Amino acid sequence: MSRIFIAIAAILAGLSVAAGAFASHALKAKLTERALEIFETGAKYQMYHALALLLVAILLSRVETVTIPLMVAGYAFIVGIALFCGSLYALSLSGIKWLGAITPLGGIAFLVGWGMLAIAAFAYKAIL
Numbered sequence: 001m002s003r004i005f006i007a008i009a010a011i012l013a014g015l016s017v018a019a020g021a022f023a024s025h026a027l028k029a030k031l032t033e034r035a036l037e038i039f040e041t042g043a044k045y046q047m048y049h050a051l052a053l054l055l056v057a058i059l060l061s062r063v064e065t066v067t068i069p070l071m072v073a074g075y076a077f078i079v080g081i082a083l084f085c086g087s088l089y090a091l092s093l094s095g096i097k098w099l100g101a102i103t104p105l106g107g108i109a110f111l112v113g114w115g116m117l118a119i120a121a122f123a124y125k126a127i128l
Helices: 002-027 033-062 067-094 097-101 103-123
Strands: none
Touching: 002 033, 002 067, 033 067, 033 103, 067 097, 067 103, 097 103
């Protein structure tokens, strides 16, 4: 599973870089300042959580126990990126306000991921 998480993390991090560049170059003249800010927030959170997923993958490759909390953390980060960042991208590009209601669900997924990472740390003190 760690290889899959590493691959997904690399893809999501690369897409975050692409989204940031797209916002800076192609969208700057087309979106309002607020919409551009929302889009860039999505790109930042996508990178943060792609790196968190990479951390989870590395930890998974090093431990034989506490794999369930780490796997849940990894999946939660992926779901969080899809919901939180995806809804911010869609909101900023479309202007459809109700898409903002999806964003907190992604935030909850991020919190679940960080919580499960903490549980894994307390469950196995010698991860590193």
